[in-house]
Amino acid sequence: xxxxPGWLRRHPPAVRRQWILLYDEFRIFALRTPAARRRLARHExxxxxxxxxxxxxxxxxxxxxxxxxxxxxxxxxxLFALDHDLNRQEVIDPGHVPATSFADAVELLVASAVALAxxxxxxx
Numbered sequence: 001x002x003x004x005p006g007w008l009r010r011h012p013p014a015v016r017r018q019w020i021l022l023y024d025e026f027r028i029f030a031l032r033t034p035a036a037r038r039r040l041a042r043h044e045x046x047x048x049x050x051x052x053x054x055x056x057x058x059x060x061x062x063x064x065x066x067x068x069x070x071x072x073x074x075x076x077x078x079l080f081a082l083d084h085d086l087n088r089q090e091v092i093d094p095g096h097v098p099a100t101s102f103a104d105a106v107e108l109l110v111a112s113a114v115a116l117a118x119x120x121x122x123x124x
Contacts, residue, residue: 026040058110
């Protein structure tokens with residue numbers, strides 16, 4: 001999820017750190033427990049689908065001719081990975097990884113897609 005200033009105020013670093021720890025502990029449990037792994041896989045699939053749908057909506061609003069350069073599933077997985085890992089990096093090294101890093105990455109990716117659409121028929 002993109003971190004708006006309001007969201008960041010409601011979720012201070014200690015709260016974000018606690019949720020990251022809890023989620024990571026559950027992921028480790030799921031890696032060891034087949035039933036939990038299946039359930040987590042279903043949940044993460046829905047999350048990836050939501051990231052992909054959001055990305056496609058942003059690209060549609062970005063301008064005429066801007067389309068995704070990869071399948072929706074891959075885009076969802078990439079955004080999921082960026083969001084989850086950038087959160088961890090921010091908790092570990094907040095002086096060098098800002099809380100807005102995921103939003104910054106998405107902004108850069110959208111700007112890149114728009115630029116590519118302008119110079120290449122492949123992305124139209």
